[in-house]
Amino acid sequence: xxxGPTHSTGAGAGPPTxxxxxxxxxxxxxxxxxxxxxxxGQDPRRTGHLHDHVGQTQAPTTPxxxxxxxxxxxxxxxxxxxxALLRHSPAQPLFRLLATRRLAVLAYHGIEDPRTFxxxxxxxxxxxxxxxxxxxEQAVHDGRPLPARSVLVTFDDGDRTVLTEALxxxxxxxxxxxxxxxxxxVDGDRPFWWAEAAFLATHGGTARSLVGCPPGAVVxxxxxxxxxxxxxxxxxxxxxxxxxxxxxxxxxRDDLLTLxxxxxxxxxxxxxxxxxxRCEDDTVQDEITRSHDALTSWxxxxxxxxxxxxxxxxxxxxxxxxxxxxxxxxxxxxxRHDRLLPGQPLRISRLRVNSTTSRDRFDTILSGLHPAxxxxxxxx
Ligand SMILES: [Zn+2]
Numbered sequence: 321x322x323x324g325p326t327h328s329t330g331a332g333a334g335p336p337t338x339x340x341x342x343x344x345x346x347x348x349x350x351x352x353x354x355x356x357x358x359x360x361g362q363d364p365r366r367t368g369h370l371h372d373h374v375g376q377t378q379a380p381t382t383p384x385x386x387x388x389x390x391x392x393x394x395x396x397x398x399x400x401x402x403x404a405l406l407r408h409s410p411a412q413p414l415f416r417l418l419a420t421r422r423l424a425v426l427a428y429h430g431i432e433d434p435r436t437f438x439x440x441x442x443x444x445x446x447x448x449x450x451x452x453x454x455x456x457e458q459a460v461h462d463g464r465p466l467p468a469r470s471v472l473v474t475f476d477d478g479d480r481t482v483l484t485e486a487l488x489x490x491x492x493x494x495x496x497x498x499x500x501x502x503x504x505x506v507d508g509d510r511p512f513w514w515a516e517a518a519f520l521a522t523h524g525g526t527a528r529s530l531v532g533c534p535p536g537a538v539v540x541x542x543x544x545x546x547x548x549x550x551x552x553x554x555x556x557x558x559x560x561x562x563x564x565x566x567x568x569x570x571x572x573r574d575d576l577l578t579l580x581x582x583x584x585x586x587x588x589x590x591x592x593x594x595x596x597x598r599c600e601d602d603t604v605q606d607e608i609t610r611s612h613d614a615l616t617s618w619x620x621x622x623x624x625x626x627x628x629x630x631x632x633x634x635x636x637x638x639x640x641x642x643x644x645x646x647x648x649x650x651x652x653x654x655x656r657h658d659r660l661l662p663g664q665p666l667r668i669s670r671l672r673v674n675s676t677t678s679r680d681r682f683d684t685i686l687s688g689l690h691p692a693x694x695x696x697x698x699x700x
Contacts, residue, residue, distance in 0.1 A: 430479035525561030
């Protein structure tokens with residue numbers, strides 16, 4: 321997920337109001353879109369519309385709601401128009417061609433719209449070549465590029481809908497995947513901290529470091545704080561709110577084994593999902609090794625070899641530790657393709673997507689056109 325400086329809502333990004341992209345972004349710029357004036361009413365990075373953690377507190381089977389009348393409905397309509405314009409723009413075929421020589425790693429979180437997710441996966445099988453995490457690790461190890469159109473499906477956090485909603489689709493279509501798990505939640509029913517904080521902030525919760533922060537911006541503010549301050553603020557929110565956040569059934573150890581044996585590799589996403597670059601040295605070490613040890617034990621002694629940075633925030637101290645622990649690949653959340661032979665295996669780029677992403681946007685994300693427009697708009 322990204323909210324805050326590094327985690328923008330890339331999957332929801334489109335050109336801003338009145339923006340006229342001025343030219344191709346180097347070799348991958350949207351050569352056709354640059355001459356087309358596209359308009360969108362609101363920067364989704366500010367709305368949290370497709371923030372990586374959005375949807376995880378909702379019922380997993382809630383379908384995407386149609387655009388309602390009023391400003392929100394009009395905004396959704398404009399986004400759809402922009403997505404359609406991009407997908408049918410002259411740039412799309414060129415981008416699609418270039419993308420065949422790039423690695424696409426899709427970064428999902430929970431599955432809020434199982435039906436759309438199934439359509440996305442069916443499309444993936446038609447237009448790309450799903451590969452496993454092990455295949456990428458092998459390519460890195462051998463120094464041999466992956467086949468053209470390679471794509472890996474990943475899920476961050478370990479939301480239970482990965483098991484209940486995604487796995488049946490992946491199994492039916494024989495698509496390998498990887499799930500990066502926040503181990504403190506395994507076998508429990510606590511909500512993830514960002515979902516809890518968002519709930520508490522809308523139920524009267526306050527904290528000294530959140531003074532003046534509107535409830536809708538609390539998670540972003542918390543992610544930007546030094547980690548000890550984030551933990552203090554969470555404790556204060558719990559103390560002061562008028563209600564407790566609803567419980568949420570989480571994956572169990574048995575579920576992890578089921579995923580593991582069903583072609584969904586299980587990777588490390590830290591114990592409690594802090595932004596590592598905001599943590600003290602000891603916390604970086606503790607967060608990574610605790611989850612590493614837990615996963616190794618739960619998976620029958622098989623140590624995880626893949627890591628996903630919480631919030632996508634790379635940290636050099638973590639990188640050093642991951643190498644020492646034998647990790648072969650690490651993943652960012654930067655809304656970019658990577659090379660078919662990733663140049664920095666512990667910093668592999670990923671594309672932001674979720675289960676409500678429309679067909680138009682899904683195609684332009686896969687082609688790289690959407691990420692290029694996102695960057696032209698200043699997105700990170
Ligand atoms: Zn995450």
